[in-house]
Amino acid sequence: MFNKKQKLVTTVTALTLGCGFTFGLTPAFADSTKVSANNTHVHSIQNQEQEQEQEPFTGYVISIENNYLVVAATPTKDEALTYQHDWWDLVSQNKILRVPVSDSENYKLGEKLNVYAVGWTASLPPIAVMPTIEKLTQ
Structure with missing residues (x-):
C-alpha cells in the first residue's frame, strides 16, 4: 500500500511536527541556567505598580x-452643583466619575472627595473599580 519512501516521509513529518510542538515552546537558544539582564519578572512589575502613587479623582458629590x-471634578462646589441635574456635559470632558458605595456609607451633596481606584470601566461615564474614598474638609 505505502512504499518505503512514503513511510519514511510520513515518519519524518510526524517526528518533526511532534518535536516541533513539544520543544517549540522554548526557543532553541534559551539557556535555563542564565537569566537575561533584560528580563523583568512579574513580581517586580507588581512591586513597581504598588510603589507608584495613585492619582486621585478629586471632585464634589453631585448625585447619590x-x-x-x-x-x-470642578474647581468649586457651586459650579459642581450647577451640573447636578444635567452632568452629561461634563462626561465628554472626563470630569465625571461614578463611584459605587455601600448603604452604610453616608455622603452628602456638595461633599468634596478624593477617589482612589484600581481602575475605571470603559463606560460613559466611567465607574471606579474597587474605590477608596477620602472625604476632604474644606
Missing part, C-alpha cells in the same frame, strides 16, 4: 443614586 455617587 442606587448605591452610586456621581462625582464632578
